[in-house]
Amino acid sequence: MEKTRIILDTDIGTYYDDAFAVMFAAQSPELIVEGVTTCYGDTHLRAQIAVKVLEAAGRSDIPVFKGIGMPMRGHALMFGFEGEGILEEGEEPQYEDQHAVDFIIETIMNNPGEIKVVTLGTVSNVAHAILREPRVVENIKELIIMAGVVIPIVDEKGVRRSPREEYNFNNDAIAAEIVLNSGMPITYVPCDVTLYTPLLKEDEERIRKANTPITEMATRILDLWPPQEKLIYTAVGIATEHTALWLHDPLVVMHAFDQTLLKLFPLHIATEYNLTPIERDMYVANANGQQDLLRTNPKKLPPNMDVALEVDGPRVSHFFADRLTAPLGNGVTKELETQGASL
């Protein structure tokens, strides 16, 4: 089995699904996770959370690197559960000294055509890598992005999902523009598909019943999340009841090695935010017309990336639970074990 080499770039901590994605990756023998890098806001805290999740998965062999916290314009807001149920009071888990952007550049440039980068938050680290070393564009194998919305919808919680509200791109819109227009080979996995991947009740029950350090950690997150989500939505004026735990980020990790879950369509995705006062066909403004808002739009231009627009949701949920409930160490391959033994 040829393994897929990935770097997992994450804003782990704010929402529940990044931790789930790291757990899933740690338990997947098809992957070699070269490293986990953190983005957006308190990337030090996020790196510590990632170390703890990997430790629970028995995968402290995977190094963690702190990345860029500041968006290229504006500032970062932290408002999720931020490691509750994962980090204990006063503990300071250690991660690598090297900066995430240096690690990304070095890993790609030393392994041309081999490395896939999977982003689960802002694309800040990738944008900075491109600015520092433009040759990463030709040397990366693939960039798989979880972000954005192609066709605006209102989800089942009553939350409008459009380029205007979407979280990952808008948190660092300039970085998104640099990356999307870079010419890198991109697979773009927007909310159009991730909103069809709820964790099914039967699969949640399997996780709750399994008795390993990661299923116990996952269960703590499953318990903490609904009241946390209600707080977040209330704070932004959306009255909603918790209805689903979508597997946004694990889905992207799955696609890195299993291309049967998503149906991809080659599209041209263009980006723009309202830095100009001139109204155009793609212009979007918020109530006061001041906020930067990244748009993504399929246009009648040559395709520049593959866009996921259909997904087998139930299979994603089952696959996720299968991996989380597998014996710990499922992601460590025989080869790696042998290598480890001979060192």
Ligand SMILES: [Ca+2]
């Ligand atoms: Ca995320």
